[in-house]
Amino acid sequence: MNLHQFRFLQEAVRRKLNLTEAARALHTSQPGVSKAIIELESELGVEIFSRHGKRIRKLTEPGVEVLRSVDIILREVANLKRIGQDYAARDAGQLTVAATHTQARYKLPWVIAEFRRRMPAVQVQLLQGTPDQVAQAVREERADLGLASESLQDSPDLLTLPCYSWQHLAVVPHGHALCDRTELTLAELATFPLVTYEPTFAGRRQIDAAFAHANLQPQIVLEALDSDVLKTYVELGLGVGLIAEMAISAERDTALRALPAGHLFGQQLTRVAFKRGVLQRSFVPLFTELISPRLPRKLVEQTLRGELDGQDVFSI
Structure with a gap:
């Protein structure tokens, strides 16, 4: 053998x-x-x-x-x-991160920039994909860690830790009929064409579940993986966007108005995932700490070594 x-x-x-x-x-x-x-x-x-x-x-x-x-x-x-x-080149090597587009575009730029400032000898490789593809990359050890809001917790061979919670926003162009609303309702949203994520992405399941529970049929006219694509079509007046809040910036998206929708679709949770049993380089816990202050380096190290139960230690 x-x-x-x-x-x-x-x-x-x-x-x-x-x-x-x-x-x-x-x-x-x-x-x-x-x-x-x-x-x-x-x-x-x-x-x-x-x-x-x-x-x-x-x-x-x-x-x-x-x-x-x-x-x-x-x-x-x-x-x-x-x-x-790790011992031959403790602060050097490669870190491969798998993430969805929304995480890669809106959450990780500052994290990677700060990580590179602290670890200049570590090369970062970023793999983008759907939540299922992110989970698969970690399972196959093509990525050291994965970041997504779906799929990761469904894999028993992955160790997942909660990073941060977020909500959807209802996004419309200035002058839209919803601009003056202080609190949206599902019934109200169901009367407008909607632009949102494809079914396995960025909390879409919760959106569908909320409408189904209210016995409402939403008019979804466009689905996409990319938040920037969704915003483009909202600006063109195609429909009301249901978009992850981290993708919306008042300074950047000046043509759009965003309204809270967390009370309609609930809070979403982004997780970081590691392959169980895989020894991680010493700089990996630093990277996770930069993603979220809820993931302090020392506790992540102990969890990865199996000394702590991540579900008991980390909660949001």
Whole structure:
């Protein structure tokens, strides 16, 4: 048995049993991946995959157990490398952050700028995607941490900590009929065309749930992932925008008027996520502390080491 076999097996499962894709990701050949897996099965004396002819179809019952052990072994190998990196170059290296567009555009610029000021030898890589893509990047260890308001808490292999709460705002151009309202109602919003996020993004589920609970059918005329796109169409008069409050700035968005909508759709919670069992470089807790003062560095370090229960220590 060797680490190459383990990596080939792990990547084959990640690529949904497509050995060609696994080989491409690992910069090797498809026959090489297939041969390594067959050799591993021979050494272990069990079939890892059930097959139809030469085509693998699914993990067998012992294959599930083998994969679980392989994941642990490769994670600990990566942890050993991180220990070496941390002590050889304690304040240098790379930090990869996965985040949704809203977090990357509106929350992280100051955080990354301050982090780089304190850690000039650390290169920051920013991956943007949907909440599901953020969670997947952390699970696959392509990102050290992820930042999003959905999906992260649904993954048992991720350790998630609450960062900060926020609300939606109803955003309209100046002169709109809602500009003079002091407190909006769902019934009132339902009479206007609405512009908001796509269904799995930025608290959209809570928006849909609030209208459904009130037995109202909202007129959603445009959905998007990008808050800047939503604001553009609101400015053009396409509809009332239901947009995350961190994306709205009175100084920057001078053509728009924002009205609180937290009483209608509830408070949303942004979380930071780490892969369970992965040893983090010493500068990662500093980064999380910069994201939110609710995540003090020392407590994050203890939580990542398993000394504290994050759900008990961190709450909003």
